[in-house]
Structures are given as structure tokens and as C-alpha cells.
Amino acid sequence: MKHKNDVDLHFNRNNFAEKTDYHANQITNFYKALYQVNDIVLGIIFLIGSFLFFKDTTVFTGTVLFVIGSIQMTMRPVISFIHDMKLAHYYKKRYKEELEEARIQKLEKDPK
Numbered sequence: 001m002k003h004k005n006d007v008d009l010h011f012n013r014n015n016f017a018e019k020t021d022y023h024a025n026q027i028t029n030f031y032k033a034l035y036q037v038n039d040i041v042l043g044i045i046f047l048i049g050s051f052l053f054f055k056d057t058t059v060f061t062g063t064v065l066f067v068i069g070s071i072q073m074t075m076r077p078v079i080s081f082i083h084d085m086k087l088a089h090y091y092k093k094r095y096k097e098e099l100e101e102a103r104i105q106k107l108e109k110d111p112k
Contacts, residue, residue, distance in 0.1 A: 024087060031083035038079065042072040 046069045052062030 027086050035079050038075055042069055045069040
């Protein structure tokens with residue numbers, strides 16, 4: 001049973017796809033870039049942290065970098081989750097707008 005607030009995740013079935021795709025691609029590209037930058041910085045931090053473990057005097061700094069890297073690894077699914085929620089919200093909003101436009105067009109054709 002569908003609830004009235006459920007989001008239709010079959011995006012390509014809607015007839016506003018062309019208008020919607022541009023904005024959806026902007027959202028996706030932003031979060032994709034954010035995800036990739038996070039991964040690059042994560043790799044650099046772990047690499048530097050690994051080298052710092054070679055000397056006893058820099059082990060603490062290396063450990064700090066590993067903790068920072070671990071936090072960044074936690075950010076990866078958070079970034080993906082936020083991306084998915086933004087897209088779902090956007091598509092839900094567009095779907096409601098499309099329904100309203102269809103309702104108005106129907107009223108204009110048959111004002112009974």
C-alpha cells in the first residue's frame with residue numbers, strides 16, 4: 001500500500017524528465033566531486049600517516065592522521081546518504097509540481 005508521502009523512485013516514468021535531469025545532474029555532480037575530493041584527501045592523510053610511523057618521534061602525529069582518516073571514511077556514506085536524500089526531495093518536489101500542472105490543465109479543459 002502506498003502512502004501519500006511516498007517518493008516515486010521510478011524517475012524516468014515522469015514526463016518532466018528533460019527539465020528535471022539537468023538539475024538532478026547538477027546535484028549528482030556536486031556530491032560526486034565532494035566524494036572524490038574526500039577520497040583523495042583520505043588517501044593522502046593515510047599515506048602521510050603511514051610514513052610517520054617509521055620514526056618513533058612521529059608516531060603520535062601518524063596516529064592523529066589515522067584518526068582523521070577514519071573520520072573521513074565515515075564521511076563517505078554520509079555524503080552518499082545526503083546526496084540520495086537531496087535527489088529524493090528534489091524529485092518529490094518536481095513530481096508534486098507536475099501533478100499540480102496536470103490538475104490545472106484538466107480544470108482548464110473541463111471546468112465542471
